[in-house]
Amino acid sequence: MLFSFFSTKKKLVNTGIFNGATDWHSHILPGVDDGIQTLEDSLDVLDCYEKIGVKEVWLTPHIMEDIPNTIEDLRERFQELQEAYQGTVKLNLAAENMMDNLFSERLEAKELLPIGPKGDHLLVETSYYQPPIDLYGTLERVKGLGYTPILAHPERYRYMSDTDYNYLYSKGVKLQMNLMSLAGVYGDSAQEKAQMLLSKGYYTFFGSDLHHLPTFQKAINAKALKKDIVDQLPRIQNLIF
Secondary structure: OOOOOOOOOOOOOOOOOOOOOEEOOEOOOOOOOOOOOOHHHHHHHHHHHHHHOOOEEEEOOEEEOOEOOOHHHHHHHHHHHHHHOOOOOEEEEOOEEEOOHHHHHHHHHOOOOOEOOOOOEEEEEOOOOOOOOOHHHHHHHHHHOOOEEEEEOHHHOOOOOHHHHHHHHHOOOEEEEEHHHHOOOOOHHHHHHHHHHHHHOOEEEEEOOEOOHHHHHHHOOHHHOOHHHHOOHHHHHOOOO
16 A cells, blocks of 8 residues: 545555655645645645655745746745744755746746756646647757756646657656556546556656645545556655755
8 A cells, every 4th residue: 555544634544655755746835826725734734744754845836927936935935834834844945837938038047946956957847738839949958057857747748659758768858757647636648658657767756746635635545556556666766866
């Protein structure tokens, strides 16, 4: 069993998979995007993380044309969360950057919130249905500025094929898996792609992509995941840096 919990008031089952793990993608910074909205709910998520053994989390709020968060505002909200949270999970701030016109402007101005202990990676995403203009060229621009791009949840991009994944991997673009993709939350196609990419060893990072705690609690459970897939998660979390 991976872990199973259906209410914050029920006992959480820690099976050890997440002991010492880092969540590389989450939307638990309150009130800044379509994720967690209140400080109280953010603290509830962190309490759950403590109970299942997570040691570190990257808070990666959206930055996109529809949600044009500024670095200053995000840092201010992050400081408020840091001051309110007294637990054991290490908190880090980065961003999930939609590769749109706003990203191009921020990239040019170097107004970015990188991810990773050395600050030399950028978490990026695209539309689920179609690639941005000059996808590969944009990724090369990111690399040209000294950042390694991490493509968030590639298994969810309906337009991507095996050829795309092979090319991205060969060019040194890191791939980040959503755990809930394996649980089938996003449908059969995303689940099958996640299993395929995991079996190829293409993933370097995993994340919850947590937006709403009840969905997370309900989705990640033993019945939704194959044991041979779950057994590979510790290998991934030990590869980072």
